[in-house]
Amino acid sequence: EDQVTQSPEALRLQEGESSSLNCSYTVSGLRGLFWYRQDPGKGPEFLFTLYSAGEEKEKERLKATLTKKESFLHITAPKPEDSATYLCAVQARSNYQLIWGAGTKLIIKP
Amino acid sequence: DVKVTQSSRYLVKRTGEKVFLECVQDMDHENMFWYRQDPGLGLRLIYFSYDVKMKEKGDIPEGYSVSREKKERFSLILESASTNQTSMYLCASSLGTGGYEQYFGPGTRLTVT
Numbered sequence: 089e090d091q092v093t094q095s096p097e098a099l100r101l102q103e104g105e106s107s108s109l110n111c112s113y114t115v116s117g118l119r120g121l122f123w124y125r126q127d128p129g130k131g132p133e134f135l136f137t138l139y140s141a142g143e144e145k146e147k148e149r150l151k152a153t154l155t156k157k158e159s160f161l162h163i164t165a166p167k168p169e170d171s172a173t174y175l176c177a178v179q180a181r182s183n184y185q186l187i188w189g190a191g192t193k194l195i196i197k198p
Numbered sequence: 199d200v201k202v203t204q205s206s207r208y209l210v211k212r213t214g215e216k217v218f219l220e221c222v223q224d225m226d227h228e229n230m231f232w233y234r235q236d237p238g239l240g241l242r243l244i245y246f247s248y249d250v251k252m253k254e255k256g257d258i259p260e261g262y263s264v265s266r267e268k269k270e271r272f273s274l275i276l277e278s279a280s281t282n283q284t285s286m287y288l289c290a291s292s293l294g295t296g297g298y299e300q301y302f303g304p305g306t307r308l309t310v311t
Contacts, residue, residue, distance in 0.1 A: 120297040131202075131288050131302035132241075139297060175241070184295040185256065188241040 090115045090180050094189035101166055101196050109161040109192045111176030121159050122186065123152050124175040132175055135161075166196045201225070202303035204289050210309045217276040219306050221289030230272035231290040231300060232256075232264060241288070247272055248295060279310045 093112045101107055113121065120139050124132035136145045138154040145152050149170065151162040161174055173193045177186040205220035223230065231246040233256075243256030245264040253264050261283060265273045272291075276283055286307050290300040 120299075122299055124302075129305070129307070131290075131305045134299045134301060137297070137299050177241075179297065185243055185246075186241075186300065190238075190240050 090187050092178055092187050092189040094176050094192050098193040103196055103198050104165050106164045109174055111159040111189055113178045115178050115180040117181035119179040119181045122177045123161055126173045168196045168198050171196045202291055202301055204303040204306050206306050208307050211279050215279050217279050219274040219287055221272045222270055223291040227291035227293050229292045229295055232274045233288045234285040236285050281310050284310045
């Protein structure tokens with residue numbers, strides 16, 4: 089069965105303290121892996137798409153990487169405004185629907 | 199930038215009412231989606247549409263229907279609202295289906311009393 093697991097459920101960091109969020113997946117043939125940011129009461133905001141193992145993408149303090157079994161969202165020297173829930177989703181080659189993880193709630197304390 | 203708008207940010211309806219949620223995208227995207235998001239359950243797909251007048255059921259279509267008469271507009275209809283349909287409803291659109299990211303609207307917080 090295709091599934092996505094994100095860890096940890098919640099992460100509290102001090103401003104400037106770098107860390108990583110994990111997205112583990114099992115899917116019968118990966119078409120794409122997507123990262124989103126969601127602020128409370130708002131819709132998810134698209135961040136990155138990764139298509140194959142070894143691929144990396146960066147945006148400001150965020151860097152996403154992909155292996156055959158998991159993806160990491162690395163956050164470098166985070167600021168309080170990076171606080172949000174980060175969602176991961178995968179799309180299998182056999183199905184157009186996205187399979188969503190439960191998200192990681194990131195809190196950055198000043 | 200892709201813009202997806204939803205007709206209401208907050209909506210309060212009574213049990214048994216017929217409810218219409220509307221979504222409009224301005225990027226000529228082929229595909230549109232309706233999700234609901236509940237604490238602990240994550241994002242769940244209700245319906246999606248890959249072309250005008252075409253629709254496919256998602257994981258939880260019961261109690262809902264959809265309409266797509268124009269490419270830019272996708273409506274979600276609750277035929278007879280029930281309290282278990284209280285939720286955050288999110289509309290999304292994408293350029294295509296294979297490997298394309300979805301862009302979301304701001305969401306509609308629906309409360310059914």
